[in-house]
Amino acid sequence: MKRILDCRASDFVQMNREELKQSILAAEGRTIISENVVTKSLLPEVSNAELSKAFGADMILLNLFDVFNPGVHGVIAESTFHPNTGSEAGSDRGVIRRLKELTGLPVGVNLEPVDEGADKLETLDTLPEGRRATAxxxxxxxTLGFDFICLTGNPKTGVTNEQILQAIQLAKEHFGGLILAGKMHGAGTKGKVTDIDASVRFAEAGADIVLLPAPGTVPGLRERELAAIITAVKDKGALALAAIGTSQEGSDESTIREIALSAKRAGADVFHIGDAGFGGIAVPENIQALSIAIRGRRHTYIRMAASPLR
Structure with a gap:
């Protein structure tokens, strides 16, 4: 088994759930997931997924993707100077396999375990079934070919820990790939974002990677608190992901480095960077800054340069 650092497209295409998890573990806290909005792209000539890979991401997480109306903006190239050419053709059931060919990386999707009875902080959005975590x-x-799913909540969606727990069970039964689960922010509901008991229950229920906010993202979360949760999660056999999902992916590079190193000291195996820079992606240089901070230029440049034909 190779570390994910050493994996190329030909390796990823052969991996099952357990092999992908093991490759992340073997990399010792040097794996990056870049989250992308699919309804637009920063540069119309390419998808945000391709741009993420070009700046050092190891895995791509799609946000706002409707599995019953699949489409990713930028997979069909457009032109900045001729915006009506090459326009998106609507629903495309082959789009995920095409995106994996273009990037050579594992691709996942957010599905949201909405709690209709959640204690709300604000007016919540209504989501189509294709974005909700259902059987x-x-x-x-x-069926579409996703390598992993992330059971979490966007802002204003009403996702709760109780529903995430139920969704993990559904995912084990109906999905079969790598399962990420947890909250990176409140998602429009009251209650603690970080909950050691909930995180342990996620791991016990079968989450391969428990998602947690990185220190310095949600208010009051300190490195020592995150470290305690990560230790408890790892004792149950799961890996830990530290997320920058509070729009700080659009901040300056020094902020990204500070958050990344704090999360690494706390024990994170995977580092997530969100999509709220501009154009549905983190500031691309911040993906690179995150990568250099947690693993240096060597592995960053290799991932940036490696062809999807390898």
Missing amino acids: ASLAEAK
């Missing part, structure tokens, strides 16, 4: 959407995600 049907999880099975469709498998």
